[in-house]
Amino acid sequence: MSEHKQSHQDEALVDGAPYNDVNQNPLHSDATGHENASHSVAKSPNVGTADPTDGKDRYQWESLYPQGAQKIIHREATYLVCVFIVALLFILASWKGTPGDILNVTGQSALTLRKYCYYVGAGSLGGAVFGIKYLYRVVARGYWHMDRQMWRYLSPLVSLGVAFAIGALIEASMFSGHAPRSSAAVVGTGFLIGYFADQAIAKMFEVATVLFGSTGKSSEGKSEK
Numbered sequence: 001m002s003e004h005k006q007s008h009q010d011e012a013l014v015d016g017a018p019y020n021d022v023n024q025n026p027l028h029s030d031a032t033g034h035e036n037a038s039h040s041v042a043k044s045p046n047v048g049t050a051d052p053t054d055g056k057d058r059y060q061w062e063s064l065y066p067q068g069a070q071k072i073i074h075r076e077a078t079y080l081v082c083v084f085i086v087a088l089l090f091i092l093a094s095w096k097g098t099p100g101d102i103l104n105v106t107g108q109s110a111l112t113l114r115k116y117c118y119y120v121g122a123g124s125l126g127g128a129v130f131g132i133k134y135l136y137r138v139v140a141r142g143y144w145h146m147d148r149q150m151w152r153y154l155s156p157l158v159s160l161g162v163a164f165a166i167g168a169l170i171e172a173s174m175f176s177g178h179a180p181r182s183s184a185a186v187v188g189t190g191f192l193i194g195y196f197a198d199q200a201i202a203k204m205f206e207v208a209t210v211l212f213g214s215t216g217k218s219s220e221g222k223s224e225k
Contacts, residue, residue, distance in 0.1 A: 054140040054141055054142075055142070064142065065139075065144070069144070072146070072149070076135060076149070076152055076153070077132070077136075079153065080128050080152075080156070081128075083124060083128040083131075083156045084128040087121050087122070087124040088121075088125060090117065090120070090121040090124070091117075091118065091121040091122060091125070091187060093117075094117035094118055095183065097110065097114065099114070099117050100114065114183075115183075116167060116168070118187050118190055119164055119166075119167030119189070119193070120160055120163060120167075121187075121190070122163065122186070122187045122193075122194060123159050123161075123167075123190045123191070123193050123194030123197075124156055124159060124160045124163070124194060125190075125194060126159055126163070126191040126192065126193065126194025126195035126196075126197075127155055127156035127158065127159025127160065127194040127195070127197065128159075129195060130155070130159070130194075131155050131156055134152070135152060155197075159193070159195070159197045160194070162193060162194065162201060162204075163193040163194045163197075165204065166200050166203070166204065167186075167189070167193070169204070174207055175203070175207070
């Protein structure tokens with residue numbers, strides 16, 4: 001999850017490269033392998049959300065990624081859109097009580113099942129939205145690379161699991177505040193957990209420390225010194 005934590009700081013950092021660095025794109029070179037100076041340096045040293053150019057010159061509309069990379073990028077985008085759509089459909093199916101009908105659950109058990117389905121579906125939706133936003137940013141700014149592909153595929157699933165676990169802790173009153181009661185509140189909470197999965201995991205660490213205590217490694221290290 002350290003990758004997820006770094007990605008939530010994408011206003012300051014993209015795939016390990018700070019925005020305020022001069023953006024040099026290794027994909028853009030001439031036939032001899034030397035970088036084309038007219039495009040290797042971004043127009044602005046800080047290419048942020050407010051800059052619509054993404055560091056490119058006017059009328060520079062062609063992608064700098066080779067065809068092979070473009071196919072993989074499109075595949076990743078298709079995957080994230082599918083997760084987004086499935087998550088929305090799952091939330092709708094949960095609202096209609098479909099999971100309870102399939103599992104033949106009724107009464108209070110059906111209401112509990114629906115609530116956790118909301119957490120799972122909304123958490124997946126939040127993870128997919130974050131993944132989509134992250135993907136189009138790194139692609140546009142030239143920071144997309146293969147080494148983080150597994151993160152992009154697995155991050156929505158991590159958000160799903162975290163939303164389910166955090167939802168259970170919320171319902172067990174292990175966090176301060178009241179558990180969400182309405183369906184809309186549960187969906188909104190699950191979405192936020194999925195989108196900010198790293199912060200949610202940090203909160204889980206606090207709960208684990210209260211339940212199980214600290215490991216004592218820091219105190220042992222001090223005593224050895």
